[in-house]
């Protein structure tokens with residue numbers, strides 16, 4: 183057979199792969215395992231327990247975490263909703279708008295935030311807010327999150343939209359639907375998997391963000407990542423491991439959900 | 453008023469490319485009107501102009517006497533059966549069929565009843581609750597038809613609706629489509645590049661090439677009285693013989709065939725431009741003893757076609773000629789290399805305009 187060389191036969195392939203996977207996942211595995219440790223020590227195993235999970239709700243840091251979680255979840259929900267709406271409008275204009283001047287530039291502008299180093303965006307955003315005199319706090323975090331979530335919501339929506347033939351909308355228009363009706367009754371339901379996928383992605387990106395949030399949050403305002411960072415600065419306690427595990431679970435759940443929504447959409451289209 | 457659609461000198465350009473180069477035609481009430489032509493000749497573009505998906509570069513389209521320029525597709529009483537059906541994948545068959553009625557503001561009760569009737573008309577009564585993806589190609593095609601017919605449009609546009617079906621189904625659907633048109637009395641504008649489809653179904657055919665209409669007529673006129681070389685060659689098989697025109701008056705010509713024999717033949721209304729040609733269908737010529745017919749030719753090859761034998765021959769001046777003889781025990785086929793005489797049936801030769 184003259185196919186591609188089988189990469190699995192290369193000398194050292196297995197060892198290299200194992201090493202990469204280990205570097206990626208052993209720390210995560212350790213965090214998850216020790217979050218169930220029944221001991222105040224980070225290194226000594228004291229048996230299985232859920233005490234650190236309980237500690238998240240009842241311990242000394244519980245009020246701080248609860249406030250941070252509330253901020254994180256509401257900001258992520260609002261930011262994901264707003265950025266998804268903006269991204270959907272942008273995607274419809276880009277994919278269905280035909281050819282227009284500056285289309286390439288527009289595409290670059292929408293997706294630039296993916297390429298710009300986050301620290302640069304963070305500094306720029308902070309300078310911007312202080313220049314226009316906006317008090318840092320919940321609102322500044324929300325605005326910043328809406329902004330950087332747009333490209334993440336845009337990509338799955340645009341990809342989905344590109345796969346939908348224009349004849350569906352034309353058929354609707356031909357059958358006496360107005361432009362708005364054709365959008366609402368035909369295009370929107372067909373692009374929904376992309377929209378949901380984009381929303382979930384934006385939600386997770388917002389929930390996880392640290393750098394930009396840390397710059398624009400102002401004093402006394404915390405989201406989960408900044409709260410964790412603040413807590414860790416005073417030494418790592420096992421309750422942080424529990425909180426990290428919870429966040430990891432939520433992230434994995436959302437990304438998986440996003441993946442399956444997309445797959446479901448692809449199947450229904452066939 | 454008898455004409456439903458009047459297309460007047462319509463030009464459509466895409467940038468520098470001219471897809472329709474001044475098309476004029478009129479489509480009558482309850483007609484089955486076919487646009488026939490090779491790929492890329494502008495059939496779909498013309499249909500899209502009538503439906504309202506393309507703006508005209510020049511010219512006008514009248515629908516029942518009214519200029520429809522600038523009227524959005526949803527404001528034109530015209531429905532389309534798309535080439536790949538474009539059934540809404542997230543709606544059931546019944547919802548698809550009722551969509552146009554819903555947009556017209558019909559209440560749910562009446563419109564579902566009407567959708568049921570339309571499905572019955574296309575023999576799909578049991579399929580109302582299925583999704584389009586759960587139907588075969590032929591069934592999807594019928595749903596598309598029912599959906600476009602449900603709002604009783606003034607004109608139904610069909611863009612190669614049968615091209616995605618296999619041969620058997622295509623032949624069955626031809627008959628059904630024609631019946632449906634007669635039952636509903638709706639004017640059909642049907643696009644195809646399949647000449648057999650066009651000949652069997654149409655009341656009138658417009659033959660197009662390169663953005664122009666080359667001839668409009670009944671199937672019989674198009675086949676038996678083509679006016680130019682494109683139409684003669686595109687529809688069916690034909691022989692094109694170069695001739696010299698001895699006299700020409702009132703659509704009748706006296707022509708001199710290669711070999712010197714003279715023939716009177718009907719032809720185009722205008723005198724031919726360039727080298728004049730006559731078109732003769734292979735089945736309208738018969739084999740006769742050499743010297744006793746209109747032409748003499750030498751046989752090059754015999755091709756067995758089952759019911760027929762095809763005889764490929766060549767005239768003395770090199771022009772290829774093909775004719776048919778019935779495959780029967782009574783007629784002995786000529787051998788390759790032998791000389792044959794060819795008699796042309798009265799009126800079978802047509803003088804072409806170009």
Ligand SMILES: Nc1ncnc2c1ncn2[C@@H]1O[C@H](COP(=O)(O)OP(=O)(O)OP(=O)(O)O)[C@@H](O)[C@H]1O
Nearest residue numbers: 466469471489490491492493494495496497498645
């Ligand atoms: N939107 C467009 N932009 C540029 N050129 C186009 C556009 N639509 C059609 N054309 C061109 O116009 C010509 C006619 O196209 P049209 O689709 O009408 O052909 P057709 O007769 O329907 O062919 P087919 O039998 O292959 O469907 C083609 O050469 C095509 O490339």
Ligand SMILES: [Mg+2]
Nearest residue numbers: 495496497611
């Ligand atoms: Mg076409």
